[in-house]
Amino acid sequence: MNAPKEKLSFKTNSELMARRLAALPKGVGQGHALFAERAENAEIWDVEGRRWIDFCAGIAVVNTGHCHPRVVDAARQQLSTFTHTCFQVVAYESYVELCERLNAAAPGSTPKKSFLVNTGAEAVENAVKIARAATGRSGLIAFGGGFHGRTMFGMALTGKIAPYKIKFGPFPGEIFHVPFPNALQGVSEEDSIAAIERLFATSIEASRVAAIFIEPVQGEGGYVPAPLGFLRRLRALCDTHGILLVADEVQTGVARCGRLFASEHYDVEPDIITMAKGLGGGLPIAAVVGKAQIMDAADVGGLGSTYAGNPVAVAGALAVLDVVEAEKLCERSMVLGERMRARFEAMQA
Ligand SMILES: Cc1ncc(COP(=O)(O)O)c(C=O)c1O
Secondary structure, X not given: OOOOOOOOOOOOHHHHHHHHHHHOOOOOOOOOOOOEEEEEEOEEEEOOOOEEEOOOHHHHOOOOOEOOHHHHHHHHHHHOOOXXXXXXXXXXXXXXXXXXXXXXXXXXXXXXXXEEEOOHHHHXXXXXXXXXXXXXXXXXXXXXXXXXXXXXXXHHHOOOOOOOOOOOOOOOOOEEEEOOOEHHHOEOHHHHHHHHHHHXXXXXXXXXXXXXEEOOEEOOOOOEEOOHHHHHHHHHHHHHHOOEEEEEOOOOOOOOOOOXXXXXXXXXXXXXXXXXXXXXXXXXXXXXEEEHHHHOOOOOOOOOOOOXXXXXXXXXXXXXXXXXXXXXXXXXXXXXXXXXXXXXXXXXX
């Protein structure tokens, strides 16, 4: 009974691809013509038994490695107690504990509050809702090349038409894009700040802008870190005009950039931070973390969703935070980053 399960039929990647193409709409893309059989740490085995080094990590998700034993154990334990109550109906301590830990870890000294959702796009949607509720303003500014998800506000904030926005408009109004500072494209931080000032003169007055959304390191935009001084200048500009600074850390968070939050490198306290991806170690969970007073702007019942903060995903996320600490993954991320940079710079030379 306990002998390893023998495979009765072998399927090839191309057979599965044929079924996939017949069964799924073409809008769901696929980066590699592979179907996973299993995965462990940094490796994936496909259905044909080939072993791959997974540089994609599920798009920056399994920062703690595929199937980290502590994440799997935590999820398994939760699966055997309860899998769902809907937090807004019957609450559970682990959800509160995860929010407490995110509040304590978030950059800056202002007291924080957090709540949980399922995906990065959902976190972005909620950040928009909170920013509008807290400021009573409607305008939003984001950056060219930025990516914020595939929901309506996520797409509207995204600064890249193909393939994310094509055929899906019109998008919500009052959303404006300015160039992201990027030396390779000849855009300096002065250019970006000047573009925002120009918006205030030509398109929307500063006093109607609720928030500026920025990825501290653009992901889809080409892995471009914002220059060190830029986020500080953005923070100052936001303070001058009463605009909220939203750091979209869906991709940059949870040790990927050498800190729990990439914003920590900039010594800047965002008003709201969106998190997802690495937080669940492969389980779907996301969070909105922000200054307590701002986060309390929405009325009771205005935030949440049926599965938001699902207890199995929460258990995984708590284990992820433990693993990041225990295995010093922030430090490791810095070491690996430096090693890769040195290697690539040598190749470039
Ligand atoms: C910066 C950023 N924001 C939001 C999202 C959307 O997250 P999700 O795909 O979980 O909805 C992504 C996903 O790649 C992202 O990189």
